[in-house]
Structure formats: structure tokens, C-alpha cells
Amino acid sequence: MLDADFFRRWMTATAALVDREADRLTALDSPIGDADHGSNLQRGFTAVTATLEKEAPDTPGSVLTLAGRQLISTVGGASGPLYGTLLRRTGKALGDATEVSPEQLAEALRTGVDAVRTLGGAQPGDKTMIDTLVPAVDALGDSFAAARAAAKEGAEATTPMQARKGRASYLGERSIGHQDPGATSAALLVAALEEAAGE
């Protein structure tokens, strides 16, 4: 079972991965975006860790809801509302249980991903974070490691795609051949699950 502490570790591990990979995210965002994805997420997840420490939410759901609200309030751009909604809606779906099973987490994440799809209007194949999250959530039923691998594969699969959402879509065919920065950061969020579980 996964308790509030696991979810705090998930957020802390995400913040650490985003820190480590910030330059790479920004570099990926350079040819097909505006070269700030790394620094924006860094600012957001740093604020998330600080607020979780300060407010000490005590259920899995409240950890994610608070983290999501913090991202919406600090990141801006499209990633703020999209990542914020993902975590907030996943948190709400978890309700006020003090512990949840990995299956319940997978189910709640599916709700969160659906909310992101509604908000951003992206479908699989549009070269966005959805291309990482959908296969990752599908694989979550097996293990965190399987989800991590599926997320990485999903992010890498965005390279040959032509962007149909977000700023990269302005480039039309010139967006082909670049891995999507949002899909890449989404893979970090999934990878952090495995790190939080200590697997």
C-alpha cells in the first residue's frame, strides 16, 4: 500500500529528476519551443517540495491536490495548468484514503490523464505529454518499472511525430525529428514513481 509519505517522496524525486534534467529539457525545447521548459518545471517542483514540507498534508490525495495547485500557481505557460491539473485531478480521484493500492493509483492517474486530455485537447500521436502518460498508465498495472519503461518509450516515440498541439505545432513539418520536451518531462514524473517506491 502507498501512504502519504510515498506520495511526498514521489514529488521530491520528481523535483530531483527535473533538477538533474533541466538543461536537457530546455535544450529539447529550443528547436521546437521557446527554450524554457526545464527552468519552468524546476521553479514549479521546487515550490511543490517547499509547500509540501510546510503544509504537511497527510493523505495521498491531499499531497497531490496541493502539489497540483502549487504548480498552477507558480509555473505558468501551458505546463503549469497541464501538470497542475494532472496532479490535482489524480489527487481528487484518490479521495481521503490514508493508503491506496498501486491499482487505485493507476485508476486515479487515468482520471488525471483524461482531465489533461480534455483541458489541452491533445490526442495520442499529437507529440505531447499524452504520448508518454497514456502508455505509462496502461503499464502501471504491472509495475512502476514497467510504467517507467513505457513512459521512456512513449517519449522517444514522439521524435518522428509532427506536432499538432502546443507551440511546436507552429512549425508544421519542421517539428518532425525532435523529441517532445513535454513528453520527456512527463517521463521523469513517471520515473520518479519507481524511485519513490525504492524499487
Place this chain on the structure above:
Amino acid sequence: MRMLINVPETVVADALRGMAAAHPELTVDIENRVIVRRDAPVAGKVALVSGGGSGHEPLHGGFVGPGMLSAACPGEVFTSPVPDQMVRAAAAVDGGAGVLFVVKNYTGDVLNFDMAAELAEDEGIQVAKVLVNDDVAVTDSLYTAGRRGTGATLFVEKIAGAAADEGRPLEQVESIARRVNDRSRSFGVALGACTTPAKGSPTFDLPAGELELGIGIHGEPGRERRPMMTSGEIAEAAVDAVLPDLDPSNPVLVLVNGMGATPLLELYGFNAEVQRVLGERGVAVARTLVGNYVTSLDMAGASVTLCEIDEELLGLWDAPVRTPALRWGM
């Protein structure tokens, strides 16, 4: 790349401190990142709030003042501001007649302003929104995020701001703003990429002797790269990209806008070519504005925005305005 900054992390806050010092007629909340005209709220009048990523100065903060915006919310460089800023701005400027959000059509801006509109309405503030999407370089289809908002933002903010200043109700100010956007089109050209403070190197690599056609205002590359052209050839390319889509039968407002690193000497020369091409295409020009208004950090290049106007819109364009970057008649 050398920049006149302290550290990348504080560029926006530093600029706001400087703005506060230069413009006592504005209230600049540096911590919460909201720029408000000092006499707000103006009772009984519609208030205009806009905002967007920093790096496009003087847009939007430089357009705050009587006759234009009531408040502006600057985000991080090229990053939409957050809903908290917009709600705070709306609350500060609402004079009881409602607030119009002027939103450039970028996924981030749209999402954050949508969230802000909901939150502001929860606080009892009446909110309307207008999307600016004038850039013809982006195909407006299901397969893109839609046309970008660029130079027409200035026209929308000036003309709708004048309508609000006249005391018109929210529905009217909103419909005027929408009319200005519907009748405006833009096209931009880059002669060099820009450098964001966070990255410190150019956002794309433009070899000597080449230029990018159809660029946006965030250092993203354009739709097409071509060998360098003369000012006259660029004017033809820009005007001929805009005209088929606008097909004006009335006179137009012209904005020849610098992207940040192109000198006014070049911009005026470019304007001469734009006016020549418009004349050759049979388009009458009502008013022209030349300068750096909707910029992209230190990008070199220019954009052309045309807005087909009628007598009402021209009257509102000519109405007095007093902001840091645009002022006439008062």
C-alpha cells in the same frame, strides 16, 4: 552572449523594479507581478486586463494607462503568467462594470486566463475574454494550436481601451475588441534568433545570408528559411502573406513592428517599402505606427500588421491615450 542583467533568475523582477521607478503613474506590485494604473479602479467603466510572457516589452506593461489597459500581468520570459496574477489584477481594476481579458492565442495563455476567469467570477467579478490570433504564418486548423496572437494585440488593446474609456458596457467593449482582431492580420520575419536569459544562447541557428519567414514572437523558428532578401522584397513577402487573408475594402491601420534588435532606421526604411507595396496593391492607409512594440527579446527582424478599419474604429484609435509606450492626445 552578453546581457545587461544581474542573473537570469531575476530579470523579470528587476525590470519591474525599474518600471516602478520610471513610472510613478503606475502601481507595480513586484512580488505578485501585477502592473496597475494608479487611478484604478475607475468606477463605472469596463477595465481591460492583459498579460503574457515577458520578453515582448513594451507589451503589455508599457500599455497600461488611461485609454488602454487597466492592468497587465507579466509572466516569466516567454511563459504565460499564472491565474493568481490575473485574478489579483481583475480584483484591483474592476470598477463594477466588468473586466475584459485580452488573451494572445497561445496554449499557456489561454489555459491560465481560462482558469483565472473562473476564479474571478467566483469572486463576483464579471469577466469577458477576447482571443487575439492574427498571425497568418500559422494555419488555423485542428492540427495546430491555431494562429498566434502578435502585433494585433496592440490594436485590440488600444481600440478596446478607448471604447472602455468612453464608458461603453462590457458587451460592447468585447465586441469591438473581437472586431479589431477579426479584421487584423500579421506576418513576421526574423534576420536573427533571440537569446533567452535562461538559455543564454540563440534559440535557433540562422546561418549568415539567410532569413526566417513566418516567425512568431517567442524565438521559435518560422515556417520557411530563404536566402537573404532586400527590405523591398521582404515587404512584398509580408504584405502578400497578409493581404489574401484580409482582403480589405476599407483603409487599414499599419503597424510596422520591430522584433527588438532592428534599428528604427531600418524599420522606417522597411515601412517605406510596406507603404509602396500597399499602394501598388490598391490598399489605402489610414494611420501608421512604426517602432518596437511587440518584441521578441533581441530578435532581429520585423512584423507587419494590418487592421481594416471603419470610422468608429478609427475614432477609437485616434482617441487620447497615456501609457509608457503609447501616448497621444493627452
